[in-house]
Amino acid sequence: MKKLIIIALCNIPFLAFAQKPVFAEAKLKSVTLYEQSAELYSNTTFKIPKGSSEVVITNIAQNIDESTIKIGSKSKVSVLTYRFTTDESIYKVELDKRNPQHKIVMDSISLVEKKLKDLDFQRAALSNSIGILDKNQTINAGSTSYSKELEKLIDYYQKKRTDLSIQLDQAETSYTLFTQKLDKLRSRFDLNNQELEKYPKGKLILQVSSDSSEDVNLDIKYSIRDAFWKPYYDVLIPDINSKAQLLYKAMVRQNSGLDWKNVELHLVSGYPNVKKTIPSLSEWSLFYQEPLIASAQGIKINQAENYNSGRTSSVAEVNIAEVAVLGSNVSRNQLNVAYDLKDLYTILSNNQDNSINLDRTEIPATYTYYSVPKVDRTVYLIAELDNLDKYNLINAEANVIFENTNVGKTTLNAENTDTKLLLTLGDDKRISAKREMIKDKTMEKSISSSNKEQQFAYQFTIRNNKSEKVKLRIKDRIPVSQDKQIIITLVNKGGASYNEETGELIWEITLNANETKKMEFSFKVNSLKNRVVLGL
Incomplete structure (x- = not known):
């Protein structure tokens, strides 16, 4: 007896440390969304016993950057270790029971399984009763009341046998119906397991320690890529x-594998600062650039440069390095614009x-x-x-x-x-614009033995078929000479504004309802007789 007591006492510490896992569900509160990633902030509460406990936190996105996980709490609890997993087999049964959609189906499955078990017992009892009834049919033939007893036996057997057969048939029918119902419930449960948007794969498994039993409030932050x-x-x-x-x-x-339901949304027009190392300053040196020497092979650096500076780089290489250093000082985060939205939003995964x-x-x-x-x-x-x-x-x-x-x-x-x-x-389509060459003002003539003059004239016909007045801008241009021996002169700009550098003409006109206007412009080109002017 003493040995048994000692063994029992020795097992007490083991039972104390072999505590069941604590399950909690993270509630997504807010999302800071960058142009190609997002940071999610969730919160969860749970109760832990004194000592060391394993905490399984569900409702975590599945496509996360594990290096960005941050866990904090104001409660008097120490987070010893944590790890992220998407393994569905870890605590699957326990988590299925905690999932609201799964729990409803699983509870129904349990009730149906119990009913089938009761019906199985009932079917066996009825079958055995009918068997016993069928075997006990003998009566003592020497009895003086043989006929009366036989009559009673037949009457009893008929009633009892019929009643037992009806009950057995009803039990068989019920068993078949409940078996079909069980198959449907199991199919529904399997279907629920496939609905990933409603059942995120991500889980955080924490090892925590506490000096006393208490309620814990935990903040969880992490980044995802698929957003x-x-x-x-x-x-x-x-x-x-x-x-x-x-x-x-x-x-x-x-x-991300996690639906964002009624969350605060913060949009940032840029990228998160993911640098985790302290920046360092590189050497900044000043030196003269020696004159370049032309050679048959091309431009080379004066040999004195290599001697004075101790460098073997070309001028091009020095310039590229300088640009790279200057460019690294520009922080994109300084240009970010953040938008804190007032309403809560739901963005499905x-x-x-x-x-x-x-x-x-x-x-x-x-x-x-x-x-x-x-x-x-x-x-x-x-x-x-x-x-x-x-x-x-x-x-x-x-x-x-x-x-x-x-x-x-x-x-x-x-x-x-x-x-x-x-x-x-x-x-x-109710406003028309037509451009035509004015033939009697377009001509060519000789102005000397070596030079010729060409004149070009055009007319616009603008018609407003609308019932209201409109403002209209018309654009055209005359050519611009690229050779000093080709002289171009604007003869008539027809009321347009003229840009001499580009040759552009712009008319700003107003047309009344059903009004037609005509404008014209012309220019001259003086060139050599024996040369062909391209572009006209």
Whole structure:
């Protein structure tokens, strides 16, 4: 007896340390989304006993960067070790019981299995009872009441045998129905296991230690790779009498294996700073560059340079190194723009695009009709958005929507020094523009024994078939000489503004409803008689 007591006492410490794992589910609170990655912040609470415990935390994304895992708590608990796994077999049974969808099915499976077990017992009992009844059918023939006893036996046997047979048939039918139900429940359970979006594979397994039994509140941060966002704009123009509405939007997508449900979303237009080493300063030296010596093989460095500086690099190599050092000092993080969204968002882990509105800005716009009849007789409606440098725009693609119709795409370039943006809203068939050569003003003549003069004249015919007045910009140009022996002179600019360097002519005209206007321009070309002028 003493030996048994001693053995039992010796087992007490072992039982104390062999505690069951503690299971907890992480609740995703917020996501900081960069252009090609994201940082997830989750929180979880659980109760641990005194001493060392293993804690299994579920609802963790499966495609994570393990080197970025950070675990913190204000509770008086020490996290001794932790590891990340996507192994589905680890604590599968325990986790299935904790999964709400799985638990419902598993509880149903348990109830059906118990019912089948009871029916199996019932079927066996009924079968045995019928067997016993069938064997006990003999009556003492010498009895004086033989006929009465036989009558009673037949009556009893018929009733009892019939009743037992009905019960057995009912039990068999119920057994078949519950077997079919069990098969369906097991199929449903297997199907639930395949729904990865609703049942993330990621788990954190922690070894923690505590001086007492207490409730623990744990913060968990980690980064994932399968998530990104990109900015884009919608430029909405209701009509030519309205301001342009600039809608700044974000296209968000993620495939981390964890659904983001009702989370705070923070968007950063850049990349996270992942450097983990302290930067160091490289040597910065100044020296004279010696004169270059030309040779038959090309340009070489003066030998004195190699002697004075102790270098064997070429000038080109020195310049490249200098550029690299200067470039490394530019931090992209200094240019990042962050957006903290007010609402909570749900982004499913299905790699599908989700559009989010970030901001809306009204920008004054000027609407002008535009045509280059020399190239294309079509008249286009143009919207001019000016002073864009006031609106803190970023580089992004923009959809142009005019009168509720998507008319095309453009790109907003925040780094462009030009603060004006021209948007093509489509063509208008009700305005026509025609360019024709004026034959009686186009001629060629000799002005000396070695020189000739050619004159070219053109006319525009512009017709407004609309019921309202329009502003129209017409562009053309005259050639520009690349040879001093070819002299080009603008004879008639027809009221256009003229750029002498480029030869560009621009007419800004106003056409009333159903009005037609004509403009003309002409120029002369003086050149050598014995030379052919190309480009005319």
